[in-house]
Amino acid sequence: MNAHAESLGVKGLVLGFGETEVLKGIDLSVASRGVTALIGPSGCGKSTLLRCFNRMNDHLTGFWHRGEISVTGRDVYDPTWSLEALRFQVGMVFQKPNPFPLSIKENVLFGPRLAGITDMATLDSTLSRSLQRANLWDETKDRLDASALAFSGGQQQRLCIARALASSPDILLLDEPASALDPIATAKLEETLAELSREIAVLLVTHNMQQAARVAQRTAFLYLGDLVEEGETTQLFSAPREKLTEEYVTGRFG
Amino acid sequence: MSPLAASRLRRSRAVDRLVAAIITVGGSSVLLAVAFLMVFLVAQCLPMLGTGSLKRTAPVSDGPNPVAALEDEYRSSVTVVGEDGAMDVVPRSGPPRVVRLDGVQPPVRQGRTDVAGTLLALEDASGAIGVWAFAAEVKWHGEARVIEPSLRKIATKPGHGGAPILAVSGDLSSPTVLVASSKGAVLLTGTDDAAASVELALASPPRVGALATDGSQLWLASARQLAWFSVAGQSDQLLTPQATVPLAAAPTAAAMVVGDFTLLLGDETGNVNAWQAVTGAVAGSKVLDRAGTFAGKGAVRALTVSQRDKAFLVQRTSGTSIAYLTSRRILLSVPEFPADSTIAGFSPHRDGLFAVTRAGVVHRWGLDLAYPEATAETLFLPTRYEGFTKPELAWQSTGGSESFEPKLSLIPLLVGTLKGALFALLFSAPCALAAALFVSQFAPATLRKVAKPVIELMAAVPSVVVGFLGALFFAPLLQRHIVGILALLILLPVSVVLAAALWQGAPALWRRRMTPARELSLVSVLLVAVSILVFAAEKGIERVLFAGDLKGWLLAAAGITYDQRNALVVGFALGFAVIPIIFTLAEDAFSNVPPSLISASLALGASRWQAARTVAIPAASPGLFAAVMNGLGRAVGETMIVLMATGNTPILSFSPFNGMRTMSACIAVELPEAPYGGTLYRVLILTALLLFAMTFVTNTAAVMVSNRLRRRFGRLAA
Numbered sequence: 008m009n010a011h012a013e014s015l016g017v018k019g020l021v022l023g024f025g026e027t028e029v030l031k032g033i034d035l036s037v038a039s040r041g042v043t044a045l046i047g048p049s050g051c052g053k054s055t056l057l058r059c060f061n062r063m064n065d066h067l068t069g070f071w072h073r074g075e076i077s078v079t080g081r082d083v084y085d086p087t088w089s090l091e092a093l094r095f096q097v098g099m100v101f102q103k104p105n106p107f108p109l110s111i112k113e114n115v116l117f118g119p120r121l122a123g124i125t126d127m128a129t130l131d132s133t134l135s136r137s138l139q140r141a142n143l144w145d146e147t148k149d150r151l152d153a154s155a156l157a158f159s160g161g162q163q164q165r166l167c168i169a170r171a172l173a174s175s176p177d178i179l180l181l182d183e184p185a186s187a188l189d190p191i192a193t194a195k196l197e198e199t200l201a202e203l204s205r206e207i208a209v210l211l212v213t214h215n216m217q218q219a220a221r222v223a224q225r226t227a228f229l230y231l232g233d234l235v236e237e238g239e240t241t242q243l244f245s246a247p248r249e250k251l252t253e254e255y256v257t258g259r260f261g
Numbered sequence: 262m263s264p265l266a267a268s269r270l271r272r273s274r275a276v277d278r279l280v281a282a283i284i285t286v287g288g289s290s291v292l293l294a295v296a297f298l299m300v301f302l303v304a305q306c307l308p309m310l311g312t313g314s315l316k317r318t319a320p321v322s323d324g325p326n327p328v329a330a331l332e333d334e335y336r337s338s339v340t341v342v343g344e345d346g347a348m349d350v351v352p353r354s355g356p357p358r359v360v361r362l363d364g365v366q367p368p369v370r371q372g373r374t375d376v377a378g379t380l381l382a383l384e385d386a387s388g389a390i391g392v393w394a395f396a397a398e399v400k401w402h403g404e405a406r407v408i409e410p411s412l413r414k415i416a417t418k419p420g421h422g423g424a425p426i427l428a429v430s431g432d433l434s435s436p437t438v439l440v441a442s443s444k445g446a447v448l449l450t451g452t453d454d455a456a457a458s459v460e461l462a463l464a465s466p467p468r469v470g471a472l473a474t475d476g477s478q479l480w481l482a483s484a485r486q487l488a489w490f491s492v493a494g495q496s497d498q499l500l501t502p503q504a505t506v507p508l509a510a511a512p513t514a515a516a517m518v519v520g521d522f523t524l525l526l527g528d529e530t531g532n533v534n535a536w537q538a539v540t541g542a543v544a545g546s547k548v549l550d551r552a553g554t555f556a557g558k559g560a561v562r563a564l565t566v567s568q569r570d571k572a573f574l575v576q577r578t579s580g581t582s583i584a585y586l587t588s589r590r591i592l593l594s595v596p597e598f599p600a601d602s603t604i605a606g607f608s609p610h611r612d613g614l615f616a617v618t619r620a621g622v623v624h625r626w627g628l629d630l631a632y633p634e635a636t637a638e639t640l641f642l643p644t645r646y647e648g649f650t651k652p653e654l655a656w657q658s659t660g661g662s663e664s665f666e667p668k669l670s671l672i673p674l675l676v677g678t679l680k681g682a683l684f685a686l687l688f689s690a691p692c693a694l695a696a697a698l699f700v701s702q703f704a705p706a707t708l709r710k711v712a713k714p715v716i717e718l719m720a721a722v723p724s725v726v727v728g729f730l731g732a733l734f735f736a737p738l739l740q741r742h743i744v745g746i747l748a749l750l751i752l753l754p755v756s757v758v759l760a761a762a763l764w765q766g767a768p769a770l771w772r773r774r775m776t777p778a779r780e781l782s783l784v785s786v787l788l789v790a791v792s793i794l795v796f797a798a799e800k801g802i803e804r805v806l807f808a809g810d811l812k813g814w815l816l817a818a819a820g821i822t823y824d825q826r827n828a829l830v831v832g833f834a835l836g837f838a839v840i841p842i843i844f845t846l847a848e849d850a851f852s853n854v855p856p857s858l859i860s861a862s863l864a865l866g867a868s869r870w871q872a873a874r875t876v877a878i879p880a881a882s883p884g885l886f887a888a889v890m891n892g893l894g895r896a897v898g899e900t901m902i903v904l905m906a907t908g909n910t911p912i913l914s915f916s917p918f919n920g921m922r923t924m925s926a927c928i929a930v931e932l933p934e935a936p937y938g939g940t941l942y943r944v945l946i947l948t949a950l951l952l953f954a955m956t957f958v959t960n961t962a963a964v965m966v967s968n969r970l971r972r973r974f975g976r977l978a979a
Contacts, residue, residue, distance in 0.1 A: 061864060068706045086773040094866035101864075105857040107876065117875070118865040167861070174866060 014039040014178050014208035015060050018075040022055065025069035029055050031232040032074070037225075039079075039177070042200055042209040044223035044240065046216060048260065051229040053212045057180050059083075060210070061097040062090060079177060095122060098171030099180045103187050104163035106155035106170070111138075111147050114155045114166055118174035133173050141169035142199045161192025165199060178208045186214060197222045216256055220244055228252050302950040309632045309943050313583075313592055315614070316627035323349050323357045323621040327604055329372030329381055330617045333397030334609040337408040339623050340395065341604075344368045346385060348412055351623045362412060365391065373426045376474060376517055378568050378609050381412065382429040382438050388420040390449070392429065392436045418449040418456070427470030428479070428517075437476035441467050444499070446481055448472075448492055459492050460499045469515035471524055478538070480524045482512040487526065489538045489549055504538055506549040516564040518571055518586055520664035522647040523552065525573060525586075527561025533575055535586060539650050552645055553589050557582070569611040571666060572630055576605065583614075585633040587644065587666055592630055599624055632940045640671050640944070656911035656922070658931055658941050669944050671951065673911045677921030678952075681903050682896035684832030684917065689839040689896075690889050696840075697847035697888075702859075702873045705777045713848060720841035728905030731834030736825050736906065739833075743823075744811050745799035749792060756791045757784060815918065823918045826908035831921070834906045835896050843892040850884020851877055883970040890963030894956045900925040924948045 015037035022030040029052045037043045045053040055064060060078055064070045076083045083093055095118065106114050115137050116130055124130060134151070138144040143165045147153075155166055164184055171179060181200070185193040200209055200222050213219050219226050220240060227237040228251075236243060236252045247253040254260060326344040333340070341349045341357075346367035349357040366386040373382050374395075381393040393412040400407045416436050424441045431437040438449045445463030449456070465483040472479045477493040481502075488502035510528035517524055524536045535553040540546070559579030566573045571586035574595075581598035584591045595614070598605075602616040602624070614626040638644065643652035647666050655668040700712045739746055764772070807814035815821040854877050862872040878885070900923075908920030909930060928945050935941040 063860065063864060066860075066863065084773075086769040091866045091868055094864060099864040101857060101860065103857060105855075105861045107858060107861070108880075117862070121862075121865060121867050121871055121875075170861075170865065 012039060013037065013077075014079060015210060016075070016077045016080075017056070017059065018077075020056075020059070020072065020074035020076060022052075022059065022064070022070075022072040022074075024067060024071075029232055033229075033234045035227060035234055035237060037178075037208055037210055039208050040204060040206070041224040042204045042211055042222050044219035044226040045210065045212045045229060046214075046219050046226060046255075047229035047235075048255070049214075050231075052232045053229045054182050056229065057182055057210060057212050058099075060178065060180060061094050061099055063099065065090075091121075095174040096176050097178045097180060098174060098176035100164065100167045100171055100182065100184045102183045104160055104167055106158075106163050106166050108154065108156055110152045111155055111158075111166065112151040115169050115173050117170060122174065137169040137173040140172050140199075140203060141165045142195065142202070143169055159192065161188050161195060164188060164192070164196060168196075168199060168203075172203075176207065178210065179203060181209065181211045183212055183214055185218060193218070216244070228255060230255070299953065302946055302953060305946040306943060306950055309635055309947065311631040313628070313630040313633070315593065315595060316629075317597055318353060318625045318627070320622050320624045321351050321354065321357070323351050323617070323623055324359075325621045326619065327617045327621055328369050328383065329374055330604045330606060330615065330623075331374055331378055331381065331395045331410075332606060332608050332613065332615055333408055333410050335397065335399075335408050336608050336610075336613045336627075337397075338410060339615050339617070339625065340410045340412070341617055341621070341623065342369065342372055342381065342383065342412070343621070348410075350410055353625070362393075364414060370423055371426055373429050374606070375428070375430045376519055376566055376568060377430075378606070379433075380429050380431070380436055382418075382426050382436075384420050384423070384426060388422065390418040390420050390426065390438055390440070392416040392418065392438065394433050416453055421447065427467065427481070428472035430472045430474050431476050437472060439470050439472045439479060441470070446470060448476070448479065450476065461490055461492075462499050462501050463488055469512050469526070471515045471517040473517060473521040475521070478521070480515060480517070480526075480536070482508065482515055482526060484508075484511045487512070487524075487536060487549060489547060491547075504541075504547045504549050506536075513561050514564040514576075516566045516573065518566050518573065518647075519568060520571075520647060520662075520666060523571075523586060525564050525566070527564050527575065527577075529560040531557040531559050531561060531577055531579070533557070533561060533564065533584070537647065550650070552647075553586065555584050555589070555591065557591075563605060565605045565607065567607045567611040568609055569607075569663070570633070572607070572611060572633060574605055574607065574614065576602070583628075583630065585630070587634055587646065588636045588639050590633070590636060590638075592633055595626070597624070632943055634667050634940050635669050635944050635947075639669055640947070642670075644668070644670065654913055656927070658944070659934075667940065669940070671924075671944075671948060673913045674922060674924045674927050674948060675951070676913055676915075677907070677911065678897055678923040678925070678955075680828055680915060680921050681831045681835060681907065681923050682893055684828045685835035685839050685896040686889065686893060687836075688832045689836035689892060690843060692836070693840045693843035693892070694847050694885060694889070697844050697851055697885075698873060698877070701848050701851035702877055703777055703869060704781070708778065708781065713845075716844050717841050719837065720845075722838075724838055724899060724901040725905070727834050727838055728902040731830055731837075731902060731906035732826060735833060736827075736830045739827075739830055740823075740825050742796065742799060744803045744807070745796045746829075748795050748799070748802060752791055752795055753788060756787060760784075760787055821916055821918055824908055824910070824920045826906055826920045828907075828917045828919065828921060830906050831903060832917075834902050835899055838899060838902055839892040839896050842895050843888045846888030846891055847881070847885050850881035850888065853884065854880040883967040886970060887963050887967045890959055890967075894959050894963075897923075897955055897959065898925060898952065900929050904929055924952045928952075 013036045017033050017035050020030055020033045047053050058064045059076050062083055078097055112134055115134050119130060119133050138147055185196050203209055223240045226240040226243045228235045230251055236247060236249045244256050323341055324343050327341045328344060330339055330341040338350045338352045341351055343349060346362055346365035346369050348360045348362050351357045368386055370384045379395055381395055382390055384390045391414050394415045395412055397408050397410045400409055415433055418438050421440045421442060426438060426440055428439040429436060435452050440447050444460060446461045446467050448459040451457035463481055463483055467481040467483050470481045478491050481488045485508055487506050487508050489504045490500055491503050510530045512526050512528050514527035515524060522537060525533055526536055527533045533555040534551050537550050537552045538547040539550045541548040557577050559577040562576040562578060564573060564575060572583060574583055580594055582591050582594040599616055599618045601618045603619050604617040606615055612628055614628050616624045643654050645652040646668050654670040654672040656670055656673045657668040700709050803809055803811055812823040858876050859872050862876045903923045904926040907922060909922045909926055910920045911922040912919060928949055932945045935945055
């Protein structure tokens with residue numbers, strides 16, 4: 008586990024695609040433990056900000072940025088740090104469950120196999136540990152070879168978490184992971200995130216302010232490419248410093 | 262419901278029904294058209310399955326003791342020359358018309374006709390042998406057409422005291438007659454004014470003999486020996502046979518098959534053997550080779566050959582049948598053939614058969630032998646044709662003369678088709694699949710926008726242009742730079758892989774700066790540089806490795822010949838036509854892979870290549886397979902390019918340096934000149950049917966494998 012108190016950080020980040028400027032100068036620091044929620048109305052740039060940390064924006068047409076992006080204190084664009092190694096350290100879960108049409112086992116072991124791990128004992132322990140951490144072990148231990156596509160949406164999303172955890176990342180990025188799930192599956196997912204956040208940093212983009220209030224220790228509110236306010240979740244929801252934040256959390260726009 | 266809404270609903274329902282009807286008609290007519298095409302092709306091929314038929318007409322009586330008979334080409338009458346020295350024109354029905362032949366002294370002792378049905382040799386009471394020309398003149402009496410056969414004496418040869426006339430042949434100006442003699446036989450050549458003869462020596466008296474049409478070679482068979490003589494340019498001397506072979510059974514009948522290559526020899530055991538004089542081991546020598554046997558019961562009484570093709574009539578004591586030399590098949594038996602017939606013959610167009618009995622009854626049949634040259638064996642198995650020393654697979658449908666034996670094996674065409682398609686795929690499939698992968702998964706979006714339409718534009722180049730460029734520009738280029746181009750085929754991929762491996766060792770800062778666009782330009786520079794280097798070193802490579810001449814080296818080292826229009830040229834030209842088809846379908850298959858899966862693998866730390874290998878390629882594999890199969894279908898069916906760039910030589914060779922003839926090109930070349938309903942026409946239609954079946958099987962296999970793959974990887978692309 009890294010020694011830095013800060014897991015993720017951006018300084019003066021200005022970012023855009025082609026002519027469009029999406030983020031307009033953001034400073035943010037995310038602690039190495041706990042859940043941090045990014046909230047804000049659609050199009051405010053919270054997903055884009057999330058994708059900076061594992062450089063997923065690099066694959067998009069016209070992407071450019073200024074400012075610093077760091078993970079565990081290290082610049083993500085450090086030439087000695089390969090993209091692949093960065094992504095082993097920063098796991099990501101997408102909005103819609105996207106398991107591969109492979110077995111549970113092969114889904115979870117996708118990352119370790121990419122990393123070239125072939126030792127069966129290591130792989131087996133990674134498999135069980137990842138599924139346990141994602142709270143999926145009890146449901147899957149008897150059918151590890153079943154197709155991942157036979158599972159429910161909530162299970163698939165937790166499988167995606169297990170898949171991301173198999174590379175032992177220090178940080179987990181989640182991009183509206185519960186938006187396609189029903190309330191019970193959402194509750195299970197949130198429970199899982201809460202447990203995970205004791206060991207690693209979790210950055211959660213969510214549309215759902217109740218969810219942010221339920222799971223996140225800290226919350227950042229973005230609006231039109233600016234970071235309006237960042238702070239303790241309870242404080243941000245109960246006594247926001249900014250008027251814009253207050254209007255958003257009280258549901259006057261969004 | 263308001264009246265307005267009700268009427269609107271009615272109208273929309275009517276439109277629905279109309280559109281549904283139009284779509285149904287359109288869809289089913291496409292299916293019908295395909296079905297019709299299939300039915301048409303099959304219907305055109307079916308007649309080849311038949312073995313032919315005989316249609317007997319009522320016999321007509323003529324005077325007794327006939328010596329020779331001929332039929333005119335219109336089959337209007339059989340002209341019988343009797344012992345009485347008269348020519349009886351026997352029509353299909355009604356009484357014969359008797360015409361006296363001037364200058365014949367009855368009784369006529371013997372008569373013999375030639376293979377072509379135009380010459381008749383008669384020995385009469387005077388002891389001389391008269392050679393008569395047979396002709397049938399068409400005359401019009403008002404609206405009625407009358408065929409008037411006539412015999413005209415064209416030569417007189419000295420007789421040999423009743424010694425049997427073995428054969429007569431030659432043209433009207435100088436006919437040749439072969440007569441048995443005490444020493445063997447005498448060939449009477451020359452004209453009446455300048456008579457000549459060749460004495461042929463044989464150990465024992467000849468029983469049967471045959472003469473080539475041009476009189477240049479002849480066969481004589483005694484009881485125990487078959488002898489072959491080449492008599493071209495010989496005269497007035499005693500000639501011994503150039504080749505002999507002992508016979509197992511005494512010969513009873515001989516006939517030369519039209520084409521002068523094969524002698525049919527019937528014997529007393531009932532066998533008919535086909536003998537050919539083939540080049541022997543010693544230079545200039547000939548050996549007699551038995552090229553086939555038609556076995557049967559009962560001694561052979563007589564052999565009669567067709568003037569048109571390789572069909573012949575075998576009269577045995579047990580019965581009479583018609584056989585075909587090329588296919589070595591007995592086609593049909595003639596059940597009502599009179600056992601006491603002394604003369605038999607085919608009609609000039611081989612569409613009829615006649616026989617005359619000793620009592621003078623003329624029997625006639627209409628004859629249809631269907632397609633005797635094209636049997637399952639000759640089409641698909643090695644066949645020994647005249648002039649070949651062993652059974653071979655050959656295609657040569659037409660020759661210079663009427664007596665040409667068509668060689669109709671479809672195997673060289675089938676092999677040529679598959680070879681062309683295979684070489685095209687070897688070149689195009691890797692190129693097109695790699696290009697599709699690059700464009701869809703690696704290339705920057707701006708390049709993708711340009712590359713896809715440009716590659717697809719290749720499909721718009723008319724194939725005649727591609728064929729033209731392939732045949733007239735690329736083929737000579739390849740011939741000049743064969744070493745360089747072959748070297749490039751190996752060195753270009755190798756250099757890219759090597760460069761990629763070296764790049765791994767490059768400083769991290771350089772690697773970080775690499776973008777797909779820069780990568781592309783660097784690779785292009787590399788490819789151009791390697792090409793320039795290879796062509797600069799080409800002569801050197803050829804000198805060091807292949808003694809300065811690859812083609813000579815290939816011929817010396819491996820016996821491989823080099824054709825200018827060869828499979829490599831076709832591979833490139835046809836490949837050029839196939840690339841856009843495979844590319845488009847493969848690119849679509851890659852584009853249909855859900856981006857979320859690619860993102861998932863990238864986010865898990867996969868490199869671009871790992872994401873392609875583990876996710877994109879498996880997910881797209883059904884589409885990729887279908888793309889290659891479609892390319893194969895196009896390559897198999899493509900006509901214009903192969904027509905122009907293959908050289909069209911129907912040879913059975915797998916060498917990349919030889920040409921070929923594909924089924925499609927063969928149809929294109931030969932069908933316009935194939936007489937409708939003829940054997941070649943039917944065989945070409947069969948070729949088309951095979952081609953149809955091949956594409957059908959390819960496509961069906963493609964769909965089946967594709968579905969299987971889809972079940973395995975399917976939901977990746979769901």
